[in-house]
Amino acid sequence: MMDKDSQQPFDVLVIGAGPAGMAAAVRAAERGGRVGIVDDNPNCGGQIWRGAEDDHGQEATAWSSRLRNADITKLFGMRVFHQPETGVLLAEGTDDVCELRYTNLVLATGARERFLPFPGWTLPNVMGAGGLQAMVKSGLPVRGKRVVVAGTGPLLLAVAAYLRKQGAEIPIICEQASWSSLARFGVGLLGRPGKITQGLQLKKELAEIPFAANSWPIGAHGGQVLESVTISRGGKTEVIACDFLACGFHLVPNVELQSLLGCQISGGFVQVDEFQQTSVQRVFCAGEPTGIGGVELALVEGQIAGLAAVGEKNAAQKLFGERRESHRFARMLDRAFRLRPELRSLPSAETIVCRCEDVPYSRLQEHRSWRAAKLHSRCGMGPCQGRVCGPATQFLFQWNPDSVRPPVFPARVGSLGRVVSGL
Amino acid sequence: MHDSLLRAVTLSVNGSPVAVPAGATVAVAVAIAGQPCRRSVSGEPRGPLCGMGICFECRVSINGTPHCRSCQIVCEPGMEVRTDG
Ligand SMILES: Cc1cc2nc3c(=O)[nH]c(=O)nc-3n(C[C@H](O)[C@H](O)[C@H](O)COP(=O)(O)OP(=O)(O)OC[C@H]3O[C@@H](n4cnc5c(N)ncnc54)[C@H](O)[C@@H]3O)c2cc1C
Ligand code: FES
Numbered sequence: 325m326m327d328k329d330s331q332q333p334f335d336v337l338v339i340g341a342g343p344a345g346m347a348a349a350v351r352a353a354e355r356g357g358r359v360g361i362v363d364d365n366p367n368c369g370g371q372i373w374r375g376a377e378d379d380h381g382q383e384a385t386a387w388s389s390r391l392r393n394a395d396i397t398k399l400f401g402m403r404v405f406h407q408p409e410t411g412v413l414l415a416e417g418t419d420d421v422c423e424l425r426y427t428n429l430v431l432a433t434g435a436r437e438r439f440l441p442f443p444g445w446t447l448p449n450v451m452g453a454g455g456l457q458a459m460v461k462s463g464l465p466v467r468g469k470r471v472v473v474a475g476t477g478p479l480l481l482a483v484a485a486y487l488r489k490q491g492a493e494i495p496i497i498c499e500q501a502s503w504s505s506l507a508r509f510g511v512g513l514l515g516r517p518g519k520i521t522q523g524l525q526l527k528k529e530l531a532e533i534p535f536a537a538n539s540w541p542i543g544a545h546g547g548q549v550l551e552s553v554t555i556s557r558g559g560k561t562e563v564i565a566c567d568f569l570a571c572g573f574h575l576v577p578n579v580e581l582q583s584l585l586g587c588q589i590s591g592g593f594v595q596v597d598e599f600q601q602t603s604v605q606r607v608f609c610a611g612e613p614t615g616i617g618g619v620e621l622a623l624v625e626g627q628i629a630g631l632a633a634v635g636e637k638n639a640a641q642k643l644f645g646e647r648r649e650s651h652r653f654a655r656m657l658d659r660a661f662r663l664r665p666e667l668r669s670l671p672s673a674e675t676i677v678c679r680c681e682d683v684p685y686s687r688l689q690e691h692r693s694w695r696a697a698k699l700h701s702r703c704g705m706g707p708c709q710g711r712v713c714g715p716a717t718q719f720l721f722q723w724n725p726d727s728v729r730p731p732v733f734p735a736r737v738g739s740l741g742r743v744v745s746g747l
Numbered sequence: 748m749h750d751s752l753l754r755a756v757t758l759s760v761n762g763s764p765v766a767v768p769a770g771a772t773v774a775v776a777v778a779i780a781g782q783p784c785r786r787s788v789s790g791e792p793r794g795p796l797c798g799m800g801i802c803f804e805c806r807v808s809i810n811g812t813p814h815c816r817s818c819q820i821v822c823e824p825g826m827e828v829r830t831d832g
Binding site: 364365366371403418436437439446447448449450451452454455456457458459462463464465548549578676679680681682706707708711712734 | 767768770771772774775778779783784787788789791792793794795796797798799800801802803804806814818819820821
C-alpha cells in the first residue's frame with residue numbers, strides 16, 4: 325500500500341461514502357478542492373446503494389459516475405478509529421494503518437439499525453432487516469426461503485420487496501406502529517402505508533405481501549438455528565415457521581466519531597448550523613447523523629456540506645429549499661414509527677441484552693444508569709462497544725449514552741499503539 | 748443475479764471446501780456452509796446480525812487471523828476460514 329502518512333492535508337476529507345458522503349466529496353472536488361473519501365466498506369454506496377454491481381437506479385448511477393470521474397482520493401476498506409490531534413485522523417485497513425490530515429472534515433457516517441431484545445433473538449438466522457438485505461446483496465441465496473420481516477420503519481418495506489425479488493417467500497411484514505400512526509403517513513387503498521410505498525416505488529412489489537400493523541415478534545424459536553417465530557398481532561399471538569427473521573426497529577445514527585471530536589450532540593443527533601457545520605469549526609456533518617431522513621435528505625445535506633467546506637456558500641444556499649422539504653419527511657417518519665411502550669416488556673429475565681458479553685436483562689434491571697450497568701455487568705464493554713445494546717437499553721431503561729473514548733472501533737494492537745502514544 | 752456472482756470462488760470453512768459466488772463475503776460462505784460464525788461467551792451459537800460491520804457477531808478466523816468481521820471481507824480463493832476459534 326502507498327504511504328499515505330506523508331500526504332499533504334486534504335482540503336476536504338469525507339468520512340463515509342454513502343449518499344451523503346458521496347455528494348459532499350463530489351461537490352467539493354468539482355469546485356477544485358483536494359478531496360479524500362474514506363469508507364469501511366470495499367465500495368462506495370453506503371447502506372442504500374450497497375452492492376457495486378446492482379442497479380440502484382438513475383440517481384445512484386449518476387452520483388457513482390461523478391464520484392468515479394472526479395479527482396478524489398478514495399480510501400475504501402479503511403475504518404477511521406481515532407483522532408490523535410486536531411486535523412489528523414487514523415484509519416485502519418486489513419493490514420495497515422494510515423494517518424489522514426485534513427483542513428475541513430465532513431462526517432457522513434450514516435446510521436445503523438436499532439435492535440430490541442426479545443426471547444430467542446440471539447439465534448442464528450435472526451438478523452436485522454437491513455442486515456439480512458446486506459447479506460443477500462453480498463451473495464447469500466434466499467430463493468425459496470421463508471422470511472418473516474418485522475420491527476418498524478420504512479426499511480421493512482424496502483427489505484421485503486427486495487427479498488421477494490430475490491425469490492424469498494415473505495409470509496408477513498409485522499409493523500409495530502398502529503394503523504392510526506401509519507395513517508399520518510397516508511394509508512393507501514390496499515391498507516398499506518401508501519406514501520412510503522410510493523416513495524420507495526415499491527407498490528407493485530409489495531402488493532402480494534401480507535402487511536400487519538400493531539404487530540411485532542415476541543419470541544424466536546429453534547435449537548441451533550431459527551425454526552419459527554411467535555408474533556403478537558392485534559393482541560393475539562401466532563406462530564410462523566420460517567428460515568429467517570429479518571427484524572429491525574428503525575434506525576439510530578452513528579455519532580461515535582462526532583462525539584469523540586467534541587461535536588455537540590442533542591437528543592442523539594449531531595447539531596449543525598445551516599451550512600451543516602457542527603459546533604466544532606471546520607467539521608461538518610451530513611446525512612443520517614443529523615436526523616434520520618432518508619436518501620434525499622442525505623444527498624442534499626451532503627452537497628451543502630461539501631460546498632460549504634470549500635467556501636462556496638452561495639451555491640450551498642441554493643439548496644436550502646430542497647433540504648427544508650426533506651426535513652418535513654424526516655419529521656413525519658419520526659412520528660409515524662415511534663416505538664410503542666409495550667416493546668419494553670419483550671425481554672424476559674433470561675433474555676440476553678448485551679450479545680458481546682451475554683448479559684441478561686435481569687442483571688441490568690437493578691442498575692440506574694448505563695455507566696453503572698457497564699461497570700457492574702460488563703454490558704456494552706465488548707467489541708461492538710455498545711452499538712447494539714446501547715440504543716436498546718436507552719429505549720428499555722431510558723439510560724443516556726456515555727461519553728465516547730478512543731478508539732471508536734476496536735483496533736488491532738499494532739494500531740492501538742499509535743493511540744496510546746498519541747503518535 | 749449479476750454476472751460476477753455466477754463465477755464461483757472456492758475457499759475452506761473448518762477444513763471443508765465451500766464454493767461461493769465471486770464477490771460474496773466470508774459471512775455468506777459460512778452461512779452456505781451451514782455453520783454459526785462463533786460461540787458466545789456462554790457458548791451459544793451466533794451468526795451475523797447487522798450485516799454492516801458494527802455488531803461483531805460474525806467474527807471468524809481467516810488464514811489464522813482471529814476476530815475478523817466476516818460480513819465486511821470478500822472471499823478470496825483458497826482462504827481458510829475457521830469458526831471454532
Ligand atoms: C442496514 C441498512 C440498510 C438500509 N437499506 C435501505 C434501503 O434498502 N432503502 C432505503 O431507502 N434506505 C435504506 N437504508 C436507509 C439509508 O441508510 C439512508 O436512507 C441513506 O442511505 C443514508 O445515507 P448516508 O450517506 O447518511 O449514510 P450511509 O448510507 O449509512 O453511509 C455511511 C457510510 O459511512 C461509513 N462509515 C461510518 N463510520 C465510519 C468510520 N468510522 N470509518 C469509515 N467509514 C465509516 C459506513 O460504512 C457507511 O458506508 C438502510 C439503512 C441501514 C442502516
Ligand atoms: S454481522 Fe455485524 S459485524 Fe458482521
